[in-house]
Each structure stands twice: as C-alpha cells, then as structure tokens.
Amino acid sequence: MRLNLQPIYLTPLVVSLFFCFSSLAYSAIDTFEFDNVAQEQLFYDLSKQLRCPKCQNQNIADSNAQLAKDLRNKTYELVRQGKSEQQVIDYMVARFGNFVRYDPPMTPATIFLWIGPLIFILLAFYFLLSQIKTQKKQNDPLDEQESARLQKMLAKKVGSDKKRREENKQ
Amino acid sequence: MANTRKKLFLSAPLVIFVIGIYFLAAPLFKGTDPRKLDSALVGQRVPSFTLQDLYNHEKQYDAAIFKGQKMLLNVWATWCPTCYAEHHFLNELAEQGVYIIGMNYKDERSKAIKWLTDLQDPYQISLFDKNGMLGLDLGVYGAPETYLIDSKGIIRYRHVGDLNKNNWQDTVLPRFNEME
Numbered sequence: 001m002r003l004n005l006q007p008i009y010l011t012p013l014v015v016s017l018f019f020c021f022s023s024l025a026y027s028a029i030d031t032f033e034f035d036n037v038a039q040e041q042l043f044y045d046l047s048k049q050l051r052c053p054k055c056q057n058q059n060i061a062d063s064n065a066q067l068a069k070d071l072r073n074k075t076y077e078l079v080r081q082g083k084s085e086q087q088v089i090d091y092m093v094a095r096f097g098n099f100v101r102y103d104p105p106m107t108p109a110t111i112f113l114w115i116g117p118l119i120f121i122l123l124a125f126y127f128l129l130s131q132i133k134t135q136k137k138q139n140d141p142l143d144e145q146e147s148a149r150l151q152k153m154l155a156k157k158v159g160s161d162k163k164r165r166e167e168n169k170q
Numbered sequence: 171m172a173n174t175r176k177k178l179f180l181s182a183p184l185v186i187f188v189i190g191i192y193f194l195a196a197p198l199f200k201g202t203d204p205r206k207l208d209s210a211l212v213g214q215r216v217p218s219f220t221l222q223d224l225y226n227h228e229k230q231y232d233a234a235i236f237k238g239q240k241m242l243l244n245v246w247a248t249w250c251p252t253c254y255a256e257h258h259f260l261n262e263l264a265e266q267g268v269y270i271i272g273m274n275y276k277d278e279r280s281k282a283i284k285w286l287t288d289l290q291d292p293y294q295i296s297l298f299d300k301n302g303m304l305g306l307d308l309g310v311y312g313a314p315e316t317y318l319i320d321s322k323g324i325i326r327y328r329h330v331g332d333l334n335k336n337n338w339q340d341t342v343l344p345r346f347n348e349m350e
Contacts, residue, residue, distance in 0.1 A: 053207060053311035066276075067311050070302060095309040097210035127179070 032076050043079045046088055047072055049102050059102065209317070209328035210309055216243075216323055217307035224274050224282055224296035235295055236323040240349045241269040243317040244293070244333075245305065247277040248285050250313040256332035257289050263338075264292035268346075273297045275305050275313050318342070320349040 034040040047061035052068040060068040060075070071092070078088045092100045104110050142150065197204075211217075216236045223229035236243070244260060246253040264270055272293030274282045279298060286296070299305050308317070311330075318327040327345045329337070 053309075056205060070306065074306060093210065095210060095307060096311065097207060097309070099207050 035080070039079055042085060043076060046075050046079070046085060050075065050089070050092055051100050051102050053096050053099055206330045207311070209325065211325045212327065214325055216317075216319060216325060217304065219304040219307065221273075221297045221299055221304060224272075224279065224286075224298040227279075227298075231295065231297060233323065235271065236319050238321060239269055240318070240320050240346065241271055241294075242346075243271050243273060243319055245273045245275050245308070245310050245313050245315040245317075247275045247313045248281045249277065252332045253314045254289075256314050256334070257292075259332075259334055259338070260292040261290045263333075269294055271295045271297065273299050273304065275299050275310060276302045316342070318346055318349060322350075 032040075032043065034043065044061070048059050050060045050071065052058050052060045052063040052065055052071065054065045054067040055063045058068070060071045062068075074091075075088055078091060083091070089101065098104055098107070104113075106114055216233050218233045220230055220232050223231065242263070246256075260270060270293050272291075272295070274296060276299065279300075282296075282298070286293075297304070302310070308315075314332055316329040316333055317325050318329075320326055326349050327342070329342050331337075333342065
C-alpha cells in the first residue's frame with residue numbers, strides 16, 4: 001500500500017512543529033552573531049540576569065524598552081570584546097547600581113535577607129528547647145517537700161505491711 | 171512568672187506581624203516611588219566623554235565643562251513628553267541664574283534645535299548625545315533626569331522625572347545650596 005502524503009495530512013504535523021519551536025523563540029527579537037557557542041551562551045545568561053532599570057520587573061532579555069535594547073547591545077558588544085561574565089556585570093553595576101542585578105550581593109542593606117531566615121530558625125530552636133525544658137519540669141508535679149513527705153508515707157506503709165505479713169504467718 | 175512568660179511567648183507572632191506590617195506600609199505613607207533609583211555615580215566624577223555641540227557639530231566638549239561652578243545637568247529629548255512639561259520651569263531656573271547644561275539624549279538634531287528655538291533655551295551649553303554614549307555611562311534610564319554637579323565636577327544627586335516648583339523647593343534646592 002502506498003502512503004498517501006497529501007498536504008492536508010501534514011497540517012497537524014506542521015502546526016505541532018510550529019508550537020515546538022515557538023517556545024524556543026527569544027522573547028525580544030534581535031539578531032546577534034557570535035564567534036562561538038560559549039560567547040552566545042554567556043550573552044543569553046547575562047541578558048537573563050540583568051534587570052532592566054526602566055521596566056522594573058523584567059530582565060533585559062524580556063523587555064522591549066529602548067533602554068533594554070541598548071543594554072542588550074552593550075552586553076553583546078562587551079561579550080564580543082571577550083569580557084567575562086563578572087566584567088560585564090561590574091560594568092553595568094558601575095552605571096546603574098546593584099539594581100540591575102537579579103542576584104543581589106551581600107551588602108549592609110541586604111544582609112538581613114541573607115541571615116534573616118537563619119535567625120528565624122535559631123529562634124525557633126531556642127523556643128522549642130525552652131518549651132521542652134519547662135514541660136519536663138511540669139511532668140514532676142511535686143516539689144521537694146511534697147516528695148519527701150511521700151517518701152515518708154511510703155516507708156511507713158512498707159513498714160506496716162511487713163508487720164501485717166509477719167502477723168499473718170503466725 | 172510562668173504566666174507572663176507564656177503571655178510573652180504567645181504574643182510573639184503578633185509582634186512579628188506588626189513589625190512586618192510596619193516595614194510594608196511605611197514606604198506607602200512616605201510616598202517613596204520604587205521607580206526612582208539612586209544614581210550609582212553619586213560621589214563620583216562625571217564620566218569622561220567627547221560630544222558635539224547641539225547647534226554646531228564642529229564644536230566639541232569634554233568633561234572639563236563640568237568644573238568651576240556648581241550646576242545642573244539636564245537630560246532631555248524631544249520624544250519625551252515629561253521633558254516638555256518640565257521645560258518651562260527650566261527656563262525659570264535659568265532666569266534665576268542657575269547654570270544648566272543640557273544633554274539632548276538619543277534624539278534628532280534638527281528636532282532638538284527647533285524645540286529650543288520655539289520654547290526658549292535655558293542651557294548654557296547643549297550637548298548632543300545621539301547614540302546615548304554619555305547617557306549609558308551616567309546610568310540614564312529615562313528622560314528627563316537632572317544631575318546636581320558641584321564645582322569640582324563631582325555628581326552629588328540625581329533627580330529622576332520632571333523638575334517642578336514643588337520638588338525643586340522641597341528636595342533639589344536644599345541639596346543644590348548645600349553643594350560648593
């Protein structure tokens with residue numbers, strides 16, 4: 001039997017292929033050419049971790065703002081010049097401040113973000129331990145005097161029980 | 171004793187909640203605009219550059235023009251509506267004797283010249299930054315922006331958005347007077 005490959009049967013295939021590739025499409029459309037794959041990868045990494053100062057909750061890869069475009073071009077230029085990831089980030093931070101980084105460094109202003117959770121965990125442990133301690137104390141409901149009295153009573157009872165047993169033997 | 175401890179312990183979540191609310195709500199009442207960023211260049215010299223004069227492309231300037239007296243550097247463009255709103259107040263400032271250098275940012279020369287001819291020119295010097303080279307080095311992220319530069323050429327403050335009577339009196343003028 002011959003396979004019937006009329007165009008109509010190909011439509012679903014073409015449509016599904018289209019959707020496959022569309023998810024790979026870059027958000028803002030530019031054409032950049034690179035010397036090698038490493039450079040290209042570096043460029044894409046950088047444009048994802050640099051934040052657009054104008055359109056605040058987008059990275060420069062996603063944004064269509066003119067400024068984001070300029071920053072993409074600058075990033076491309078610096079990458080093509082062979083600058084490292086850190087050098088490009090430093091270049092941007094020197095001009096736009098730490099705001100352009102989606103991965104903020106540890107500074108006096110951000111230190112609480114880093115150690116805050118640790119403080120909470122330590123506090124939680126402290127409360128947990130102190131809670132366990134007080135509960136242990138509460139499990140022993142008699143104070144010293146009371147327990148001494150109890151011991152006495154028990155001793156007496158044991159003594160009188162012995163007597164009774166001896167009497168029963170006779 | 172044990173009772174007050176228990177009370178303290180139980181009220182901890184409420185206290186933490188209130189502190190959290192304070193940190194979230196305080197900026198709302200102070201009216202801080204998260205879109206306004208502090209310049210990364212405060213305390214630094216104006217970056218070096220070579221730019222043409224807006225009116226005369228044979229005339230060139232470099233960073234030396236920012237020395238000798240305190241001044242404003244105003245970044246503007248004809249594509250920027252807020253710059254239009256601000257322009258009248260810049261004219262007023264210039265009439266009061268404030269030294270202003272203008273930087274025309276990513277614009278067309280002819281449009282910019284027409285703008286200044288029609289609306290009056292408040293600038294002592296007009297730089298023409300066609301490609302936004304100095305703009306990028308200054309960290310300009312939206313026109314208009316106004317930089318306060320002291321007599322040694324050091325950037326002391328950046329105002330983002332239009333200058334008007336209110337914010338000039340409240341925030342910019344005190345800083346301008348403070349500078350040498």
